[in-house]
Amino acid sequence: xxxxxxxxxxxxxxxxWQMGLQIYRPLIDNTSVSERRKxxxxxxxxxxxxxxxxxxxxxxxxxxxxxxxxxxLVRQMLSGIKAETLINKKLPKVMCHRKIVRRSKKILRRRxxxxxxxxxxxxxxxxxxxxxxxxxNVVPGGEFMSNDVLLIQETLDYIVSLQTQVNxxxxxxxxxxxxxxxxxxxxGKLKFAIEDG
Amino acid sequence: MDLSGRFGARSGDGVPFREATALESLHLGGGGEEFxxxxxxxxxxxxxxxxxxxxxxxxxxxxxxxSSASQATTLHSLGTLSFPSNPLLxxxxxxxxxxxxxxxxxxxxxxxxxxxxxxxxNEHIKxxxxxxxxCDQAAVEKQSNRCGKRKELxxxxxxxxxxxxxxxxxxxxxxxxxxxxxxxxxxxxxxxxERARREKINARMKLLQELVPGCDKIQGTALVLDEIINxxxxxxxxxxxxxxxxxxxxxxxxxxxxxxxxSENGSLMDGSFSEQSYHHRQLQQPPSQQWPFDGLNxxxxxxxxxxxxxxxxxxxxxxxASLHPNQVKMEL
Numbered sequence: 059x060x061x062x063x064x065x066x067x068x069x070x071x072x073x074x075w076q077m078g079l080q081i082y083r084p085l086i087d088n089t090s091v092s093e094r095r096k097x098x099x100x101x102x103x104x105x106x107x108x109x110x111x112x113x114x115x116x117x118x119x120x121x122x123x124x125x126x127x128x129x130x131l132v133r134q135m136l137s138g139i140k141a142e143t144l145i146n147k148k149l150p151k152v153m154c155h156r157k158i159v160r161r162s163k164k165i166l167r168r169r170x171x172x173x174x175x176x177x178x179x180x181x182x183x184x185x186x187x188x189x190x191x192x193x194x195n196v197v198p199g200g201e202f203m204s205n206d207v208l209l210i211q212e213t214l215d216y217i218v219s220l221q222t223q224v225n226x227x228x229x230x231x232x233x234x235x236x237x238x239x240x241x242x243x244x245x246g247k248l249k250f251a252i253e254d255g
Numbered sequence: 256m257d258l259s260g261r262f263g264a265r266s267g268d269g270v271p272f273r274e275a276t277a278l279e280s281l282h283l284g285g286g287g288e289e290f291x292x293x294x295x296x297x298x299x300x301x302x303x304x305x306x307x308x309x310x311x312x313x314x315x316x317x318x319x320x321x322s323s324a325s326q327a328t329t330l331h332s333l334g335t336l337s338f339p340s341n342p343l344l345x346x347x348x349x350x351x352x353x354x355x356x357x358x359x360x361x362x363x364x365x366x367x368x369x370x371x372x373x374x375x376x377n378e379h380i381k382x383x384x385x386x387x388x389x390c391d392q393a394a395v396e397k398q399s400n401r402c403g404k405r406k407e408l409x410x411x412x413x414x415x416x417x418x419x420x421x422x423x424x425x426x427x428x429x430x431x432x433x434x435x436x437x438x439x440x441x442x443x444x445x446x447x448x449e450r451a452r453r454e455k456i457n458a459r460m461k462l463l464q465e466l467v468p469g470c471d472k473i474q475g476t477a478l479v480l481d482e483i484i485n486x487x488x489x490x491x492x493x494x495x496x497x498x499x500x501x502x503x504x505x506x507x508x509x510x511x512x513x514x515x516x517x518s519e520n521g522s523l524m525d526g527s528f529s530e531q532s533y534h535h536r537q538l539q540q541p542p543s544q545q546w547p548f549d550g551l552n553x554x555x556x557x558x559x560x561x562x563x564x565x566x567x568x569x570x571x572x573x574x575x576a577s578l579h580p581n582q583v584k585m586e587l
Contacts, residue, residue, distance in 0.1 A: 189481060196487045196491075206452070224493045
């Protein structure tokens, strides 16, 4: 199933990310560091999500989220129909209002005599429920996954994709930083040479 | 209605989920009966194997149940689970049939626990959803061992609140309900579904545990989920960090990944940056692949060396030219 990021995934991610960055190229001169960071991150996110081609819930949610920040980028990066359907699709209107559901469940639940062990079990369940809610908050689109099975499946896929994204980005960043060091080094050398000569 | 030696008409949730609708159709409403029996003929093989009954007899029982509405006996049906304790089941079932004859009029299934002297009165068994095999086995053994207290508590731990609430609604008389009563509920499709769902969740959690480093040692779902959440958050933070780093690097570089790699090529000539070669090998770009950007076509750094020797300075110049156009002009 999903295991470690494969090299083909990494390559595809790199390609798509580059395509996204190219879109920003005309604008680089006028940007600040934070704007550039945002552009980099957004293109990386869309690239990561587009690898899944709309099959997973988290990827669709991530694309929609990014579209709210930069609609143009998303449209350009996802060519064709996919962009339209993904962006224009309404988010599910009926969100499971968990608080309301929980409260009504509490009302319905009859008071029973609680033994110690029952209470422990109930607490354990509550804890697990809290954690799954925490997981929903972290995974994009998690709020719409009322099904626990789906949530865990999506988390699996999301983690693998995140790993791919991180691996490729780290390689590029290391190369870029080393490159800039090197360039600075050579520029310094040049300068030195010129001044001397 | 001679119920001796016959097994019950109702039962419940042992059958596979897809049988659930068939089960529904066989439901016998009647006299406070709370279970329905589900041994559809095509499944008779599975059940009867468990019960060690001849198939015909089981089918007969099944169909006879439709005529005998007030049967109190239930089949301890656990169709989806294998039963090593078949003999126990038989013994138990036979006991139930005895009980049933005595308690025919008693619509309450837990009559098994109340009236007969063969069953000690202190055998209180909570109805619990059979969510795991061990649960079911414990249930069977429990009944046969007549010392349900401890095991019932174990089962309690494993049950869900949903099931509990249902059981409390179902049992009018006793605080403790027999396990089978619980499973024989009209909600057996629910319990089936719940069990299947739980198994799915557990399987996927195992996968997650393998994926997230350091999770296999942890016991308990809540802690594992904690680890998973932390891992996801750390990955997200790394992405933020990396994009910040890339943005802080000279502007021209971030948006021209090809120049990064081109200039990197130059740096590798010196052989002093082993890290980059490692990272680029991570990318593992196959040589045959066509890249939109020439600079990316660096399959193996070693191979490019010869070609780029002459271009070494050019590349650097290109890199720096894109870096600081003004600065380079000044230099030159």
